[in-house]
Amino acid sequence: MPTATANPKPYALANLLLFTAGLVFAMVVIGGITRLTESGLSITEWKPIVGAIPPLSHQDWVHAFDLYKQTPQYREVAGPAGMDLAGFKFIFLWEWVHRFLGRVIGLVFFGAIAWFAWKRAIPKGFTWRLIALFVLGGLQGAVGWLMVMSGLEGRTEVSPYRLSAHLLFALFLMGALIWTALDLRSVGRNRDARPAKLTAASIVTLAILFVQLLLGAWVAGFRAGYVSNSWPLMNDRFFPEGVDWSNGAGFALTHDPFLLHFLHRWWAWAVVATLVVFARKVRRAGSRSASIAIHSAFGTQIILGIATVTTGIALSVAVLHQAVGALVLASTVWGAHVVGQKR
Template sequence: MATLASSPELARTAPQTGARPAAIARWLQATAFLVVCIVVVGGITRLTESGLSITEWNVASGVLPPLTEAQWEAEFAKYRATPEYRLEASLGGMSLGDFKFIFFWEWFHRLLARAVGAVYALGLAWFWIRGAIPQGFKPRLVGLLALGGLQGLFGWLMVQSGLTGDMTDVSHFRLSLHLLTALALLAGLVWTALDMRRLARDPAERPAPLTKGSALVALVLFVQLLLGAWVAGLNAGHAAYDWPHMNGRLVPAFDWSSGVLWTLTHDPYLLQWLHRWWAWVAVAALVWLARRVRRADRRASIAVHAAFGTMVLLGIATVMTEVSLWVASAHQLVGALTVAATVWAIHADGIARRQARLPATK
């Protein structure tokens, strides 16, 4: 019979020379913070209708905003050629000052995107060259770099969708792809940082597994985030401003005449209603997860409860304030924090379930 110490699965290994998991964890956490910032600024960009104000993607020259009046007039002229301006913004008599406001948010959003890419890519190169990456983690770290690149690509494809034809907004499908990829990147950064933290404490630690129960919770939360992205993309937050009713009815009558699939994916009224009530399914799943990890990691449990509780309250407040810019932005911020807290709890759940199975290996 194999003993606990001699079991191949549990055998301790000598620390890798030069590996610096604690430093890598701090770098990943810093990058995750920047991703949260870019999610929030992206939300403000959407809420202020700023996303189409910059019609080109110039990686180097786009770092600086226009510096002269001539440059501002040139950028404004490009925007005036877009469907959004011709069919919508021009009706309100947009001035150059108004354009500068929306330009700022899109420029700042792209600047943060560059910062995320630079911090991650340069950090990865530094740790790689110095041989500081623990064994087995290089593919995962490269994968996160690729995911960040995809997120940027999806952002530009999203912008392009609003610059052609008669579109006055970007595609809500592409917006959701852009946002959910950012949140997936955030989840990967947090998960990997947690693995690195454990590795710094014990070089024999292995990456946390994903349990079936936690995977189901993640799926429930994914659906809620997807619905939220579609609500944002279709301006569906303006479909009703009362709660818990919608325009005086708890369960409104929906128009299915365009087909079930189209209505489920395009009707702002239905999507706001689904986002409202699927939230309670997400709450039930997150309560279950938080209680499940309470003994293993009490702080993770508290973080999940605090995050989803605040997110629900801010969601209701967003509706009742008629989509106030700062309330809605706070709702999106806490949504990102809820993802981070959920990943923390799911990671703790994987560690706890694995440790619970250890006696069976004796």
């Protein structure tokens, strides 16, 4: 890939990265639907090329269903529940759409970046960052397949830890795309602009938010959201009954659904307090829009979090909760970039 730049197009490249970040956001949303509909294990093979085409004939569908019938999830959960071919098609198509979108993201990003490189339109200093983003996207796909593999033998669901890695990888990729796009826009305004730096305040804020995202992924993986459908108390208690401390506090902190649910719902307020302070810093740094975006995102997320619990994890509400969680991260990354710009 050439490094010399004949006709840099930072704004066009930034728009491409933001579009790609939007596709990753869509994949996070569809991933939430896939998880909530128990669709993730419906496709038992990884075929990067021919797998892009779903079953086209009745015989193909029967074959795919037969492969699924060999999984522990079907033998112990879906089969006894009476899943038929129509039910299998429903979960298969959600997983197929999820994987297909991943392929689209890879093709769009690689093809567009190759075109920018051929036109020598990549601004100086961004070539290796774009390569790193592409590699990160590929690793995200690999982590997704490792997650699926964890549920094909000996388990009726995927590993909660691989699920959390898959989700957090996607969110990190989305954040990195947004950050790089904002750097490119800075170059578009000023050719000599330097990349923004992560400040101490931004690192602390993102770290506190990361803990909440990790807890949320574990709550999803361990199905901990179902242990209580009341708020603010959990089953009429502030601290829930049923936490299993028999294997020690460390084990409970990373495995027990009651404790994970409790931590996720109350750590949220630490995130809120941090984001309120951080949004004010963002506004003082010169971006009222980013500050408003942060407040709007976390305010909506709190409401959706409560609604997710009180509706007993209704599909539409839970998916919106995951989607807005991604927007909380996106707005925080935007704010961190504002604070980290040298003026």
